Amino acid sequence: MQTLLLNHEAVEANADMADVIGAVSDAFAAYERGNAQMPAKSYVELQQYNGDFRSMPAYLDAGEWDAAGIKWVNVHPDNAQRYDLPTVLGTMIYSDPKNAFPLAIMDGTTLTRLRTGAAAAVATDHLAVEDATSLGIVGAGVQSYTQLEAIAAVRPIEEVVVSDLDEARVERFIDRYSEEFRITAGSVADAAACDVLSTVTPVTEPIVDRSMVGDHTHVNAIGADAPGKHELDDRLLDDATLVIDDFEQTTHSGEINVPWSEGVLTEADIHAALGEIVVGDATGPADTGPTVFDSTGLAIQDVAAAHVVYERAQATENGSPVDLVDTTVQ
Numbered sequence: 001m002q003t004l005l006l007n008h009e010a011v012e013a014n015a016d017m018a019d020v021i022g023a024v025s026d027a028f029a030a031y032e033r034g035n036a037q038m039p040a041k042s043y044v045e046l047q048q049y050n051g052d053f054r055s056m057p058a059y060l061d062a063g064e065w066d067a068a069g070i071k072w073v074n075v076h077p078d079n080a081q082r083y084d085l086p087t088v089l090g091t092m093i094y095s096d097p098k099n100a101f102p103l104a105i106m107d108g109t110t111l112t113r114l115r116t117g118a119a120a121a122v123a124t125d126h127l128a129v130e131d132a133t134s135l136g137i138v139g140a141g142v143q144s145y146t147q148l149e150a151i152a153a154v155r156p157i158e159e160v161v162v163s164d165l166d167e168a169r170v171e172r173f174i175d176r177y178s179e180e181f182r183i184t185a186g187s188v189a190d191a192a193a194c195d196v197l198s199t200v201t202p203v204t205e206p207i208v209d210r211s212m213v214g215d216h217t218h219v220n221a222i223g224a225d226a227p228g229k230h231e232l233d234d235r236l237l238d239d240a241t242l243v244i245d246d247f248e249q250t251t252h253s254g255e256i257n258v259p260w261s262e263g264v265l266t267e268a269d270i271h272a273a274l275g276e277i278v279v280g281d282a283t284g285p286a287d288t289g290p291t292v293f294d295s296t297g298l299a300i301q302d303v304a305a306a307h308v309v310y311e312r313a314q315a316t317e318n319g320s321p322v323d324l325v326d327t328t329v330q
Helices: 008-013 017-032 078-083 109-126 142-151 169-177 188-192 235-241 245-255 257-261 273-277 299-314
Strands: 003-006 042-046 052-060 067-076 090-094 102-107 134-138 159-163 182-185 195-198 217-219 239-242 270-273 291-294 320-322
Touching: 003 195, 003 299, 008 102, 008 109, 008 217, 008 299, 017 052, 017 109, 017 142, 017 273, 017 299, 042 273, 052 299, 067 299, 090 299, 102 195, 102 299, 109 142, 109 217, 109 273, 109 291, 109 299, 134 142, 134 188, 142 169, 142 195, 159 169, 159 188, 169 182, 188 217, 235 257, 245 257, 270 273
Parallel strands: 003 102, 134 159, 134 195, 159 182, 195 217, 217 291, 239 270, 239 291
Antiparallel strands: 003 320, 042 052, 052 067, 067 090, 090 102
């Protein structure tokens, strides 16, 4: 048996967004039904390098398929300036759960972008108004691209407003999608006035005020992935129908981690986990008021996306097979 090596180009080529969204939805359902194992994300703090490593293992049984894997990923904010490298780098090991054989090693950075966009799409599909045609994006980094591509797969997005302090990033984003959407640069308030808003920034002081967001706007809070990060003001979080991906992760390092630690938000303020809504154990939002999805990123999402990529790579013979491990029985 051989292991497939899949670089970023191969991951992208084998990741149909609709399939990834479906698999991530299946992962939320499996997790909610107790058909998944996902140990807590573990951190290796590297203060001397202003960064950290995170290990994210998971197994899930989606019924028609099951899968297992682990992602080794980092966040090093100084990488671009000091080393000409992305802030986030990841490697995914995708294994056969029945015998533990490493089926694939793939670019986890691209996989992370894909599954993060897919998770926002699943939330948007359940929480946003059906006729949402405008999308605001705050933060035009690499994660913003799959936010647009995935959300446009579940809502008829026509107009996009993108906001970022880095004008070059905004220009690159606009150039990429100008032929597909009516896309403009704008302020945070301009972006927040859209039907759907995705925030993908690393800020520690809120930049989206309650006054900016309409009563029918759905917000995907993506940026907070560590204690202290906080994109949305507390009044918005308190006023919104609040949906989370995982209780332990969101209270520790998600968008709600700061107001939670200060006692501003409590468990009573959480409407539901997204998995509960996916399987029908919780209702969707009320007719009025904004909705917020607190997305921290789950290992089950990585495994689900890796499953899609691996299966298609096998079918299309797209990848580089290698003899990675000695399979001789001793």
